[in-house]
Amino acid sequence: MKTPLSYQWAFVEGFEQEFLNKIPSNAIYVDLPHGIKLLPYHGFSFDDCSGVYTYIKSFSVKKKEGRSYFLDFEGAMVQFDLYLNGIDLGHFVSGYLPVEIDATDALKDGKNEVLVKLSTKEDPTIPPFGTLLDSCSFGGLYRPVYLIDRPKAGQIKDVYAYGTKDGTIHLSYESEEPVEASLYLEEDLLLAFKGKEAKVIHPRIWTIEDPFVYRLVLNNGFETVELPFAFKDEEARENALFVQGKRCSLLGMTLDLSYPYMGKAVSPSLSRKDARLLKEIGINLAKVSYYAPDDAFLEECDRLGLYVINEIPKGGNAFKDPLWKERYLEFYKTMVKKERQHPCVLSFDADEETRGILKELDPYRSNLGNILLSQRKALGDIKPTDRLFLHEDRILAHIKALGALKGNPDAAGTILGPAFDYVSKNGDEDGISYLGVYDFFREKKPSAYVYASQREDPVMEVIDPYSLRPLILSNADFIEVYKDEVKVTTLYPREEDDPNLRHPPFLWDKPVNLNFYEEGLSPSEGRFLAECINSCILKGFESLPFFKRLELNFFLKKHEFSFSYFEGLVRKYGSLDSCLMFKGYKDGKVMGTRTYKKQALSSFDVRSDSHVLKNEDTYDSTRIVIQKIDEFGNKVHYADDELLFETEGPIALLSPKVVHLLGGSIGVYVRSLRTKKKEEAKLLIHHRGGRMEVLFEVETKE
Secondary structure (H helix, E strand, C coil): CEEECCCCEEEEECCCHHHHCCCCCCCEEECCCCCCCCCCCCCCCHHHHCCEEEEEEEEEECCCCCEEEEEEECCCECEEEEEECCEEEEEEECCCCCEEEECCCCCCCEEEEEEEEEECCCCCCCCCCCCCCCECCCCECCCCEEEEEEECCCCCEEEEEEECCCCEEEEEEECCCCCEEEEEECCEEEEEEECCEEECCCCCECCCCCCCCEEEEEECCCCEEEEEECECCEEEECCEEEECCEEECEEEEEECCCECCCECCCCHHHHHHHHHHHHHCCCCEEEECCCCCCHHHHHHHHHHCCEEEECCCCCCCHHHCHHHHHHHHHHHHHHHHHHCCCCCECECCCCHHHHHHHHHHCCCCCECCCCCHHHCCCCCCCCCCCCHHHHHHHHHHHHHHHHHHHCCCCCCEEEEEECECEEECCCCCCCEECCCCECCCCCECCCHHHHHCCCCCCCEEEECCCCCCCEEEECCCEEEEEECCEEEEEECCCCCCCCCCCCCCEECCCCCCCCCHHHCCCHHHHHHHHHHHHHHHHHCHHHCCHHHHHHHHHHHHHCCCCHHHHHHHHHHHHCCCCCEEEEEEECCEEEEEEEECCCCCEEEEEEECCCEEEECCCCCEEEEEEEEEECCCCECCCCCCEEEEEEECCEEECCCCEEECECCEEEEEEEECCCCCCEEEEEEEEECCEEEEEEEEEEECC
């Protein structure tokens, strides 16, 4: 049985021996996941996360004869000394991996007290520290803690199960008693068997297009073990991954799963959201840098069909340290065992020692070797406050990289840099790396639409509509452009930018596309005049070649037009004060319309990822995005309004009480508090013009 211990920990900075006998008076009470400090969005010192801290938890248990008890720490950053009822249980290293400690002898029937003396200092003898690690470790009991009890006799140990394409279930475990295994499709029993092998007729194969996950339950009369299970048909060969005999093109991005304000101490719901965001733009591979992600993220990747690879980096001189090397190999074993039941997990370990561990502990896992690493790319950084025109070069770099993958049928795949902005020691001067296609708050940057537009869900994103050459990322068949409700041109995908893309970008590089019939001009004369006007709009009158200027002067005299008349046409058709409308068509029908007007009216738009928060093994949390938008729904990029937050009911902020919009938007987070029943809560958002409310419903699992 697994009992959560994530609520009501006393927390205090520092450690004194007397804390073992009495909780210090200056302690505060916190719930897990917990980061040692609520941090500003950017500009903090990494030393702020380094120190020694104490966590104390009181709990009661009815101790049973014949049972063994374990304390399971899912993630404690970085290392800790553990005391149970004043008894020293030892020193443990966790970092990014779980630690399970035998607490049977120290546990009492009735009230117990566990104390954790946690050091959050990065230790160069502990992987991945000691290598060229640019992300911040933050610190804290940042994942849940559980009390686990098992039978002393009759345990089912070291369980491993795998399904092959012919429907064979391969089981491996240790048990002194006979084990019966049951395979379920949700709640429906499909097969029950004894022994370590069985067969299913017509199995559903797990693929990223059809991620089909079963449940496998093992029982020996003393203990029950449940795990996810999938049948797979994949093989890494010929420098590629083959799934059901077909080459699988892997489109990946790297992840550092840190968050504003909270670091890595986030609830499972936020981890699951990250997986959904990647899938939303067509990414099918997540490379989690430097560490093992939490189970919630892996479970969501199983469900969605998103491959995952991760690493404990081995670089620099760290591997020469015997202690570092010993821990590295032990951590790798723990990571493989933790993740081997997840069908989404791949490996790319290429060194001899880890290859041997993988072959022993997870022999069916596909190992990509170094297929993808050589193609990793970083495609430029963009801040939320940067001007829109600065995004174009980065967008074109993503188009080029994606086109190179799509244009090479023999390519195994590529990893195209970070998905999300993240806290980085090698980032900008404010401590943030702005390389993501999503910003730190998980809002899409313009480059994300390069990928989103390759899917079939309607997408039409106009990058800097008032630039001289607006770029449009869309999966429309064609786009009509209107100025002040007058149609001026029809745009088609520019396959010359990259013919390998399913949906190439659009470029409005001819603001004027008229024949000027109303001026009494022939079609050829109208096209000539439009060409001259376009050149002047985009590059200025000086851009006209000398002979083109002579031709223009002759043309104006011929029709008795003055040069001021020509200048008026340039102002009229090149005016940046016009109301612009882009209307996209798909299969002959309007799929979307985007309208832009300078000095448009503006208001706030508030969006919460969820309005229902559920307290389960841990508290729940959600993201709220506040944007300043104009009357047509477009973000006002220059807005920097100040916002003040208050809460009512069983929720609390996981963000500062006062923030400013960054580039027109900001994200904040709230968490649930414990309740005895279903209750309502409010987030109040105060701004210069008034107040907004976000409503939530909070409930606690019995």
